[in-house]
Amino acid sequence: MATAKKSDCFGCRNDMYNYPNSVSSSGQCWNFEDAKLHKVKMISVRDRPPWAVEKGSLRPTCYHKDGFVFVSPEKTC
Numbered sequence: 001m002a003t004a005k006k007s008d009c010f011g012c013r014n015d016m017y018n019y020p021n022s023v024s025s026s027g028q029c030w031n032f033e034d035a036k037l038h039k040v041k042m043i044s045v046r047d048r049p050p051w052a053v054e055k056g057s058l059r060p061t062c063y064h065k066d067g068f069v070f071v072s073p074e075k076t077c
């Protein structure tokens with residue numbers, strides 16, 4: 001798996017920790033150091049199967065977003 005860049009974490013719940021600000025002085029999301037890129041489907045927790053989502057996209061393993069789950073592209077429901 002490829003190593004993740006900070007730009008891959010854009011839109012992640014923890015993206016704000018990737019930059020020094022009033023909340024974070026480290027400038028890095030907690031799990032970024034070990035993050036790798038993997039292919040996942042981003043599915044809303046409100047969607048019922050079958051999931052009508054894209055085939056999957058590369059996201060860092062540290063990526064989290066409220067209201068969504070990330071599953072492997074082979075999963076259909």
Ligand SMILES: [Zn+2]
Pocket residue numbers: 009012014015029030031032035060062063
């Ligand atoms: Zn991250």
